[in-house]
Amino acid sequence: MPRPTSPILSADRIADAAIELVDAGKPFGVNALARELGVTPSSLYNHVDGRDAIVELMRGRLAVRSAIEVPDGLTWHGVVEYVVRAQRSMFAEHPLVLPLLVGKPVTDVTVLGYYEALAEALLSAGFPDEEVLVIVAVLDAFALGSGLDLSAPPQVWQAEPGTALGRLVAGGEPGGIRADKAFDLGVDLLIASLRVRLDAMREAKSG
Template identity: 85%
Template sequence: MPRPTSPILSLDGIADAAIALVDAGKPFGVNALARELGVTPSSLYNHVDGKDAIVELMRGRLAERARIVVPEGLAWDAVVEYVVRAQRSMFAAHPLVLPLLVGKPVTDVTVLGYYEALAEALLAAEFPDDEVLVIVAVLDAFALGSGLDLSAPPEVWQARPDTALGRLVDRGEAGDVRADRAFDLGVELLLTSLRGRLAATARK
């Protein structure tokens, strides 16, 4: 009697199934993912070391699917804008995955690649060495928050109409329009601040 066939696993397939599982709001873990893939947990462990390794596969797969590769020859501020816009789009598409990603160190080569391009661009622009990593962290936090904002309910604030916030909400945009406008303004403020900081550093 022939042996029963089982699904052929690949790292991309594992990552895609894990992302789909989390996106659907289902419990995530090695056993749950194995059931989703139609294999035993031991078969899954033949390809990955455990839950943390799966999370890192997910991180890299999201970056690959989003095609986040910084083009060569861009000015430092164009690199900053490219990375935060690309990250925001990626994060907004998978808000339930974010808590898993932020809890683990980044080791994926693809993801480290665009962080490296960002760090190199800032260093080449002559931002101080001891500030570059902090700037990268600020940009990362902005992209994460903006991605979550894009996935938020259309009406974020339910304030009383007789308050300043309530009046502003009543007159302002909602949903993606508000989120996009907030993001664009945030990018502008960040770049203006960074350009000013760089100019001030150069004058010292």
């Protein structure tokens, strides 16, 4: 029997199948993924070291599929907004994948690339070394939470009638409309607060 002209498995195929498996709410693991791909676990281990390696393939594949690549020439706050919006969009499409990603260190070069662009932009703006990683973590948490918010029920709060929250919920906009407005306001607030912080640091140095 002739050998296939191309390998049955590839990193992209493994990652795509793993994402599809998790998105469908099915149990995730090497054996489950091997069944999904129609191969033996040993064949899968010829391409990946194990479950953690598959998760990292998924992380990188999501970033590639979402085409997250920071454009040249953006201001520091332009980079912040681009990365947060791109991450939110990516996370919103795959909420069940998120718990897997947050529990593992980031090693994928594509993902590290946009984090590097974010760090460089903040450093170039004048934020001190000791604050940049903290700011990146804040932005990350906001993007993650905002992505999950898009998969929330149309009415998140089931408040009692007659309460302040109940009145606001009854008159508010549901689901994605509220989530989009919350995200846009959050982006504006984050960037505005970072501007204020940066201006205060500059004033302190010049004084």
